[in-house]
Amino acid sequence: MNNQTQALKVLSLSGIILLSACSNATNSNEASNSATTAPAADGQAVDSTIKDSTVKMKAETTKLQDALSKQDGDQVKALGKGINELWLSYENTVRQSFPLEYTEVEKYEMPIFSASAYDKIDFTSLTVTAQNLMGALEKLEQAKPSSESSSELLDKAVANYEAFVKEQATSFAAATKTFAAAVKSGDAEKAKLEYTKARVYFETIEPVAESFGDLDPRIDARLADVENEKDWTGYHRIEKALWADKSLKGQDVYADQLVKDTEELEGKIQDIKLNAKTMVAGAIELINEASTSKITGEEEIFSKTDLVDLAANINGSKTVYLAIIPALNEHNPDLATGIDKQFQDMESLLRSYQENGSYIAYDKLTTEQIRELSDKLSQLSELMTQTAAIL
Amino acid sequence: MQPKKDAGISRREFLKLSAVAAAALAVGGGGAGAALSMFGQSNAPAALSNDERLNFYGAHQAGIITAQQKYLYLGSFRIITDSKADLISMLKEWTKFSTLAAAGGYRKSSGNNLLPPADSGEAMDLGAAKLTITYGFGESFFLDDGKDRFGAAGRKPSHLSRIPRMPKDHLDPAFQAGDIAVQVCADDQQIAFHALRNLIRLASGTAILNWMEEGFTSAPPDGKTPRNLFGFKDGTANKLHQSDFDEVVWAGTGEPEWMRGGSYLAYRKIRMLLEVWDRSSLKAQEDTFGRSKESGAAYGAVGEFDPVPVSEQPVDSHVALAKQSRQSIHRRAYSYTGAIEPRTGQLDAGLLFLSYQRNPQEQFIPMLRLMQSRDRLNEYTQHIASALYACPAGVREGEYIGQSLLKDI
Numbered sequence: 001m002n003n004q005t006q007a008l009k010v011l012s013l014s015g016i017i018l019l020s021a022c023s024n025a026t027n028s029n030e031a032s033n034s035a036t037t038a039p040a041a042d043g044q045a046v047d048s049t050i051k052d053s054t055v056k057m058k059a060e061t062t063k064l065q066d067a068l069s070k071q072d073g074d075q076v077k078a079l080g081k082g083i084n085e086l087w088l089s090y091e092n093t094v095r096q097s098f099p100l101e102y103t104e105v106e107k108y109e110m111p112i113f114s115a116s117a118y119d120k121i122d123f124t125s126l127t128v129t130a131q132n133l134m135g136a137l138e139k140l141e142q143a144k145p146s147s148e149s150s151s152e153l154l155d156k157a158v159a160n161y162e163a164f165v166k167e168q169a170t171s172f173a174a175a176t177k178t179f180a181a182a183v184k185s186g187d188a189e190k191a192k193l194e195y196t197k198a199r200v201y202f203e204t205i206e207p208v209a210e211s212f213g214d215l216d217p218r219i220d221a222r223l224a225d226v227e228n229e230k231d232w233t234g235y236h237r238i239e240k241a242l243w244a245d246k247s248l249k250g251q252d253v254y255a256d257q258l259v260k261d262t263e264e265l266e267g268k269i270q271d272i273k274l275n276a277k278t279m280v281a282g283a284i285e286l287i288n289e290a291s292t293s294k295i296t297g298e299e300e301i302f303s304k305t306d307l308v309d310l311a312a313n314i315n316g317s318k319t320v321y322l323a324i325i326p327a328l329n330e331h332n333p334d335l336a337t338g339i340d341k342q343f344q345d346m347e348s349l350l351r352s353y354q355e356n357g358s359y360i361a362y363d364k365l366t367t368e369q370i371r372e373l374s375d376k377l378s379q380l381s382e383l384m385t386q387t388a389a390i391l
Numbered sequence: 392m393q394p395k396k397d398a399g400i401s402r403r404e405f406l407k408l409s410a411v412a413a414a415a416l417a418v419g420g421g422g423a424g425a426a427l428s429m430f431g432q433s434n435a436p437a438a439l440s441n442d443e444r445l446n447f448y449g450a451h452q453a454g455i456i457t458a459q460q461k462y463l464y465l466g467s468f469r470i471i472t473d474s475k476a477d478l479i480s481m482l483k484e485w486t487k488f489s490t491l492a493a494a495g496g497y498r499k500s501s502g503n504n505l506l507p508p509a510d511s512g513e514a515m516d517l518g519a520a521k522l523t524i525t526y527g528f529g530e531s532f533f534l535d536d537g538k539d540r541f542g543a544a545g546r547k548p549s550h551l552s553r554i555p556r557m558p559k560d561h562l563d564p565a566f567q568a569g570d571i572a573v574q575v576c577a578d579d580q581q582i583a584f585h586a587l588r589n590l591i592r593l594a595s596g597t598a599i600l601n602w603m604e605e606g607f608t609s610a611p612p613d614g615k616t617p618r619n620l621f622g623f624k625d626g627t628a629n630k631l632h633q634s635d636f637d638e639v640v641w642a643g644t645g646e647p648e649w650m651r652g653g654s655y656l657a658y659r660k661i662r663m664l665l666e667v668w669d670r671s672s673l674k675a676q677e678d679t680f681g682r683s684k685e686s687g688a689a690y691g692a693v694g695e696f697d698p699v700p701v702s703e704q705p706v707d708s709h710v711a712l713a714k715q716s717r718q719s720i721h722r723r724a725y726s727y728t729g730a731i732e733p734r735t736g737q738l739d740a741g742l743l744f745l746s747y748q749r750n751p752q753e754q755f756i757p758m759l760r761l762m763q764s765r766d767r768l769n770e771y772t773q774h775i776a777s778a779l780y781a782c783p784a785g786v787r788e789g790e791y792i793g794q795s796l797l798k799d800i
Contacts, residue, residue, distance in 0.1 A: 277505065280505075338596070342596070375599050378599075379595055382595040382596065383596070385506065388506045389505075391503070391505050
């Protein structure tokens with residue numbers, strides 16, 4: 001099981017590498033309309049601040065890698081926090097000057113910081129992340145102001161996001177197989193664990209998955225969504241068996257169907273063509289999903305793992321936000337700053353509901369805590385809807 | 392009356408608008424220029440049947456001594472930022488929207504149809520219907536658990552404090568006063584709701600709505616006093632200080648500059664036990680108020696507005712106690728109805744008591760204490776929310792609401 005999980009994690013990270021893979025290609029012929037050049041007057045000063053801070057980040061990351069190889073948990077936590085503070089001290093400048101490199105650092109920096117809050121540290125997985133962070137920092141250190149036009153950057157953002165979605169779909173199909181195998185072997189505890197892991201992939205790209213007619217209801221319908229309970233299939237059908245009925249009897253047929261359906265979904269997603277409009281609309285829809293069905297506890301009524309889904313929705317939306325930063329920088333840099341702050345707030349609040357790296361059950365939240373999450377979602381949603389201005 | 396398209400302003404409409412402008416002058420003293428400039432609103436519709444407009448600008452805020460409109464929305468906001476700059480930018484947006492809505496207008500969209508519309512749109516083509524938007528600051532705006540959030544603690548007005556606990560209070564902790572209260576009134580409910588709804592949207596990221604109440608009142612057409620849900624006239628005493636607003640309503644000397652010409656809003660949400668009331672005899676009902684239900688005349692008097700012969704009142708009647716306090720307040724109450732109480736099947740309905748006064752510690756709180764401890768009406772009522780707000784003086788054109796409170800700190 002552990003190896004399988006590792007493989008999935010690595011796989012999901014490789015998608016992020018893919019996301020940023022195109023970012024080094026620059027086209028110096030397209031100097032006009034540039035979205036992302038640093039301010040001319042103090043450009044040099046900004047660049048040298050970024051360079052200096054990045055050198056410091058690299059030094060800290062080297063220490064982190066060292067602590068990871070020694071499996072020194074306390075040291076890893078302290079460094080994780082320190083690296084995050086360092087990053088926060090200059091990330092706004094990076095976002096404005098080198099948005100593509102920014103996205104990449106952000107992707108690896110965040111999981112390292114999050115892990116510093118856990119009691120148990122997954123050294124193997126963090127070692128991979130730290131290595132990727134080092135790579136991202138090296139690219140940032142050597143970054144040159146991009147000279148691409150905003151429409152080119154937006155096209156690239158779409159292509160990168162499309163690759164991310166496809167990779168998530170592949171991970172989802174693989175994770176579903178692991179889940180189905182656990183269900184069929186009658187191992188309820190393992191099945192519960194795999195259930196949560198698999199759903200993260202789905203919830204991260206939910207709007208895309210929902211665009212395929214009856215495939216989404218077959219995979220993700222809740223009891224409340226179906227007309228006849230006997231036609232009910234998919235994740236939530238097995239969720240009820242696992243958490244409410246506490247018996248996996250008769251679930252094999254649903255497990256087999258689920259594997260078929262998620263493979264079909266994966267196949268369809270490999271053929272999709274996204275555009276900027278669908279990408280941005282999807283990001284807004286993800287927040288709306290979170291602020292309607294997840295925040296009310298309606299999505300996971302038996303397993304109470306709504307916060308897992310909610311965090312995945314947020315993360316999916318943030319992936320789009322990170323991809324469109326160059327375009328936002330051109331149209332409305334204040335909006336990018338506002339969204340960035342709001343995601344940070346949201347992530348920090350969500351982190352406070354984690355215990356040992358897992359989200360607490362929805363029914364452990366008080367009404368006031370749910371309201372606080374809901375208010376933050378509303379603010380995030382209000383800002384994210386404004387991103388359509390780049391289209 | 393249908394609006395005439397492309398016909399300019401007819402003589403009759405012009406006369407009507409002039410009358411409104413004059414009313415705006417009388418109410419707000421906003422200056423003829425301000426009143427006339429309302430015609431220039433490009434996205435304000437031509438005169439409609441309910442397009443009477445009251446000026447948002449003036450020496451005092453509109454919606455305080457303005458004749459009561461039919462509908463009320465009252466919203467309590469909590470500020471969620473520590474940034475004074477963000478707060479000010481929200482207040483500027485609110486002010487801009489308030490002047491627009493008071494002129495019957497709505498927010499223009501950017502032209503990019505992939506963005507949500509700037510305005511929710513339900514008030515389009517409806518006119519202004521005497522819309523007023525009135526702002527007040529709660530105690531926690533100045534000091535929240537001892538924290539001076541925006542550096543304004545030194546400008547907290549003299550008489551702003553929490554209303555002390557009263558006998559028979561049934562206060563629901565969900566209804567805290569909050570940092571800012573917004574009172575929206577109009578003769579059209581949809582127009583009133585549209586205004587509050589868009590203020591909520593404009594506040595996103597800076598303030599959130601704690602709670603919202605909606606109220607209604609219906610006055611007979613000939614200027615008679617409106618009635619509350621007990622069927623009794625409510626606000627008779629307002630007639631007694633029509634020329635004395637400085638004495639009763641407007642705060643003055645002893646107040647920080649921003650509050651001079653402002654007023655304190657006292658709010659109580661009072662549930663009325665309608666089922667119990669409706670099963671009480673007419674005599675019991677009239678004894679409770681100390682007035683005739685039909686004419687509104689106090690016991691021993693002939694007309695509604697005749698002096699109250701206190702010796703004729705039952706000692707614990709509502710009117711006797713109000714007179715005993717020897718204080719005047721300016722009442723602006725609305726009725727409310729909500730859902731039914733699921734266990735008893737009884738209605739959740741009653742009064743959104745709103746009153747404006749220049750000094751609540753002197754005028755309102757002693758009166759409230761007297762009534763809460765002795766009023767016969769208490770058998771039929773429960774106070775479930777309580778709040779006090781300081782409503783600043785009016786806004787001049789080019790200023791934003793609260794500007795004189797927040798400037799230079």
